[in-house]
Amino acid sequence: MPVTVKIPAPLRPLTQGQAEVSLENAPTVKAAVEELSRRYPGLRERLLDDKGALRRYVNIFRNDEDIRHGKMLDTSLGAEDKLTIVPAIAGG
């Protein structure tokens, strides 16, 4: 079963409007981000900094777990896991 990645609205212009993307070969969050970046150029720069670390104003949850409190990008993924990308927003 694939991993499902939920794309937030601010990033959907880069995913051709797709709100969810299924990935077959993503054993870690890092692999998922790399596969997403291969499919959708420009996404990597929005998620990762120049050193390949998760940007400080973006967060990723594996199911309901905050990856910042686990193994970060090395967090493992299994069948049917859901990744949710949560960017900071400031509109009011």
Added chain:
Amino acid sequence: MTQTAVILGVGGLGCPAALFLCEEARVAGFSLRLLLVDDDRVERSNLSRQILYREDDVGRLKVVAAGRRLSKSAPWVEIVPRPVRFEASTSAQLLRGADVVLDGTDSFETRFAANDACCNSGIPLVHGAVLGWRGQLLAVLPRVGSCLRCLFEGPPPPGSLPSCAEAGVLTPLCGVVGAAMAALASRILRGDVAEAAGRLHTWEGASGRQRAITVPRDPGCPTCGASARAVRHPSSGGIPCP
């Protein structure tokens, strides 16, 4: 006993949050003092989603126009307009005596500054935000649950994320998130909120989907972690403990 709520930003979120919190005070029977903090003036482009304002308010200070309207519709609430910006030089005075702060501003720097100041002074914070079709709500209960910096380490550099002007804001979503901010603030004022600490709620306006995720406390958080007291954050203006 009168309780004090501070609304930072009387815009798309602050307007409905103020309206509903005033009504909730009457229904729930608590005495409310409401500080409205904003140094902006009403613009015509605000009228569609900033529901306290009318055409003849254009050009007026938002806190004055909102204060007049709320004083008429909710005379049981003491309205205190403060036409200033929340920043290092004003935060201590604005937060003095506050029982809860509702942040509906449109600036990352102000949001992180409000988070830091509230955590440092032990004041509960209701963080609400909208952009495009997406809304977020986070209950920050100092020393009980996580804070905004446990979720995001800091504000993005200017221009790295789309602004409201670029991405727009779904008008009805302001009402949804603003009302949820008022409901959460009311629960905080009534002391009925422990399970809400650190819960991040997100709304997707296009699908109607709402999710809630628990944001765990980060022991190394520079604002609310174990060694965080009196830490200043240059990225948020360096607002210290009031």
